[in-house]
Amino acid sequence: xxxxxxxxxxxxxxxxxxxxxxxxxxxxxxxxxxxxxxxxxxxxxxxxxxxxxxxxxxxxxxxxxxxxxxxxxxxxxxxxxxxxxxxxxxxxxxxxxxxxxxxxxxxxxxxxxxxxxxxxxxxxxxxxxxxxxxxxxxxxxxxxxxxxxxxxxxxxxxxxxxxxxxxxxxxxxxxxxxxxxxxxxxxxxxxxxxxxxxxxxxxxxxxxxxxxxx
Amino acid sequence: xxxxxxxxxxxxxxxxxxxxxxxxxxxxxxxxxxxxxxxxxxxxxxxxxxxxxxxxxxxxxxxxxxxxxxxxxxxxxxxxxxxxxxxxxxxxxxxxxxxxxxxxxxxxxxxxxxxxxxxxxxxxxxxxxxxxxxxxxxxxxxxxxxxxxxxxxxxxxxxxxxxxxxxxxxxxxxxxxxxxxxxxxxxxxxxxxxxxxxxxxxxxxxxxxxxxxxxxxxxxxxxxxxxxxxxxxxxxxxxxxxxxxxxxxxxxxxxxxxxxxxxxxxxxxxxxxxxxxxxxxxxxxxxxxxxxxxxxxxxxxxxxxxxxxxxxxxxxxxxxxxxxxxxxxxxx
Ligand SMILES: Nc1ncnc2c1ncn2[C@@H]1O[C@H](COP(=O)(O)OP(=O)(O)OP(=O)(O)O)[C@@H](O)[C@H]1O
Ligand SMILES: [Mg+2]
Numbered sequence: 083x084x085x086x087x088x089x090x091x092x093x094x095x096x097x098x099x100x101x102x103x104x105x106x107x108x109x110x111x112x113x114x115x116x117x118x119x120x121x122x123x124x125x126x127x128x129x130x131x132x133x134x135x136x137x138x139x140x141x142x143x144x145x146x147x148x149x150x151x152x153x154x155x156x157x158x159x160x161x162x163x164x165x166x167x168x169x170x171x172x173x174x175x176x177x178x179x180x181x182x183x184x185x186x187x188x189x190x191x192x193x194x195x196x197x198x199x200x201x202x203x204x205x206x207x208x209x210x211x212x213x214x215x216x217x218x219x220x221x222x223x224x225x226x227x228x229x230x231x232x233x234x235x236x237x238x239x240x241x242x243x244x245x246x247x248x249x250x251x252x253x254x255x256x257x258x259x260x261x262x263x264x265x266x267x268x269x270x271x272x273x274x275x276x277x278x279x280x281x282x283x284x285x286x287x288x289x290x291x292x293x294x295x296x
Numbered sequence: 297x298x299x300x301x302x303x304x305x306x307x308x309x310x311x312x313x314x315x316x317x318x319x320x321x322x323x324x325x326x327x328x329x330x331x332x333x334x335x336x337x338x339x340x341x342x343x344x345x346x347x348x349x350x351x352x353x354x355x356x357x358x359x360x361x362x363x364x365x366x367x368x369x370x371x372x373x374x375x376x377x378x379x380x381x382x383x384x385x386x387x388x389x390x391x392x393x394x395x396x397x398x399x400x401x402x403x404x405x406x407x408x409x410x411x412x413x414x415x416x417x418x419x420x421x422x423x424x425x426x427x428x429x430x431x432x433x434x435x436x437x438x439x440x441x442x443x444x445x446x447x448x449x450x451x452x453x454x455x456x457x458x459x460x461x462x463x464x465x466x467x468x469x470x471x472x473x474x475x476x477x478x479x480x481x482x483x484x485x486x487x488x489x490x491x492x493x494x495x496x497x498x499x500x501x502x503x504x505x506x507x508x509x510x511x512x513x514x515x516x517x518x519x520x521x522x523x524x525x526x527x528x529x530x531x532x533x534x535x536x537x538x539x540x541x542x543x544x545x546x547x548x549x550x551x552x553x554x555x556x557x558x559x560x561x562x563x564x565x566x567x568x569x570x571x572x573x574x575x576x577x578x579x580x581x582x583x584x585x586x587x588x589x590x591x592x593x594x595x596x597x598x599x600x601x602x603x604x605x606x607x608x609x610x611x612x613x614x615x616x617x618x619x620x621x622x623x624x625x626x627x628x
Contacts, residue, residue: 113495
């Protein structure tokens with residue numbers, strides 16, 4: 083493949099396993115962040131949904147990327163709840179649809195699928211960059227991945243660049259005034275707190291880097 | 297954390313089991329979770345469903361029954377329910393006249409109900425949705441998530457439930473729901489925070505001499521923190537922004553809803569009601585109906601909210617119509 087790596091369905095499943103692990107590790111921290119500017123449930127929601135997604139993938143044994151996306155999306159949508167359930171669910175659904183009936187993706191295909199997922203979050207939630215949401219971690223991550231591939235980077239390079247950008251994006255939410263989600267109810271008081279959804283999104287990108295190009 | 301629970305993970309399910317035992321006229325479905333009228337679907341009647349996070353009891357499950365909701369979808373505590381619940385509830389209450397979703401304006405609820413409506417439409421069920429956003433504590437703007445749905449939700453569920461029971465069609469019930477929302481305004485305050493069972497500790501800290509003004513119903517901090525004040529001062533802090541936002545002409549009628557956040561006793565609600573009534577009298581507003589008690593709560597939070605609904609004759613008549621639910625019952 084173009085950059086010497088392919089991502090298989092097994093890799094994607096490994097990604098979700100890893101994501102579930104790190105979400106479980108960070109669940110209290112995510113809930114903590116959400117109690118500052120939300121309703122103290124983001125970690126609990128994500129942990130519940132990720133565990134269910136891992137089980138659903140084991141039961142579904144998807145054979146192609148679309149099947150992977152559908153299996154996890156339906157589970158995430160029906161178990162996470164909150165705002166992040168439909169948003170992350172839409173992410174995986176679109177990622178799967180873009181990956182199509184293939185059983186593996188090359189580097190460009192992988193980044194394109196991730197990008198389609200992020201665009202689906204944007205369409206569903208109608209948030210824009212700077213609104214203090216998960217998009218503030220995800221959009222810069224996708225841009226960094228695309229930039230890295232354009233400069234001849236491997237998938238591993240791209241995902242690494244994406245992780246760094248997601249982390250920066252996540253930190254950049256601290257001074258932002260929330261305009262979407264529960265945090266927006268706080269107005270000025272949302273300033274000075276890191277967005278919980280941007281934090282789980284950084285973990286999503288980071289676990290992709292740890293699994294998809296390994 | 298001190299709570300009368302068995303395990304944090306079982307809170308929602310065990311409360312539903314309790315409701316099921318207590319109210320044989322309701323049916324509780326667990327996979328996926330929803331509470332539905334035992335006689336659903338009522339043929340030819342518009343079905344009305346609502347839903348939202350748990351922790352606001354009696355809303356919404358306690359408002360299922362004749363003259364109010366046909367079904368309610370409970371999420372985890374303070375977390376939106378999911379589209380699969382809403383879809384199954386929608387199917388269960390569709391008596392052929394379509395189904396109205398009454399949605400409180402929270403991103404989670406809105407997104408999940410939106411997905412459910414897309415799925416129901418694919419199943420050829422006529423679904424309309426009205427998003428309730430009556431909380432004047434939140435600045436409204438098209439660039440934000442907008443105002444929260446709070447107290448007016450209870451009033452909308454009652455009034456629309458009566459209209460559906462009277463045989464009005466889906467378009468009419470929807471229009472009425474929009475009218476209740478357009479004429480309802482709320483503002484809430486907290487004396488204490490509350491503890492989400494799964495989180496184990498209070499969502500925010502309030503000093504002994506502090507209160508939060510402009511809170512919602514999820515233990516989230518409000519717009520400003522102030523030193524505790526008298527009931528008269530608090531009533532003014534709640535009513536003034538409502539009347540600024542939706543002015544009343546002399547002689548216009550209001551339904552006054554003084555709601556407990558869960559931990560505030562009735563004796564204090566009556567003191568607040570008394571103060572609210574005085575303020576409205578000064579403005580020449582006639583208090584035509586009232587509702588006082590814990591109806592849309594925030595777990596064990598101490599505090600209250602005030603909702604004013606500008607009444608017309610039709611809304612008043614529908615408000616007075618019989619209702620028979622665990623949480624609200626008269627005339628039946
Ligand atoms: N419109 C939106 N677009 C993108 N992301 C959003 C939007 N609204 C909220 N979010 C993200 O969701 C995160 C909160 O997710 P969480 O699981 O806590 O749901 P919630 O808002 O508490 O939902 P619920 O209101 O049902 O409890 C926020 O930190 C933010 O990143
Ligand atoms: Mg939350």
